[in-house]
Amino acid sequence: MDVGRLRALLELARGGTMAAAAEALFLTPSAISQQIAQLEDEAGVKLTERIGRRVRLTAAGNALVRHAERVMAVLDEARSELAELRHEIAGE
Amino acid sequence: MDVGRLRALLELARGGTMAAAAEALFLTPSAISQQIAQLEDEAGVKLTERIGRRVRLTAAGNALVRHAERVMAVLDEARSELAELRHEIAGE
DNA sequence: TAAAAATACTCCATAGGTATTTTAT
């Protein structure tokens, strides 16, 4: 359940191809493919299915996407709050 | 904002010493110390302060703990849901 | 046959361990 891998899944959901996800994350399609495979390994369920040349998420994949979005939101909040605290400290 | 590092922070908050956190995570105190240092580096704020032989969290540290707890909760939910989906599939 | 994904293999970065030094009681 690594954050980097969840991010890969999110980008894959967004773009629909390994190549698009790779570009968005400044990685190669190979790296994305491996990260998704690792997530599927941890999850013990298929998260994706190849539908022709594209990749479609399974029900489990979509479920995980929803959780991943929440994780990212919480991390964003954390970063924001830390940034505020950082500036408070700097300003006194 | 790696999940492993956030877990280290949580255990440090819980136990109050690097040693206790290390034991809880089956790591060495050195590893915990490094993970906390890395978190502080990312955050740009001190998260801990040595108070004698123990370690106490700063305000920023406590703030991050709250976010980390939420992250862990979301990940737990994700794992639960995936487990359910896995069993559904196995059962049909 | 072209375009994308998956796989095999290699290399390097980094996470963690051991050993040591520093800090505090």
Added chain:
DNA sequence: ATAAAATACCTATGGAGTATTTTTA
């Protein structure tokens, strides 16, 4: 003098890249 944390250094694992093979439109 003891107990804990921090630091330095080393090694092994894993993540990403390149090259290749497989799949499908």
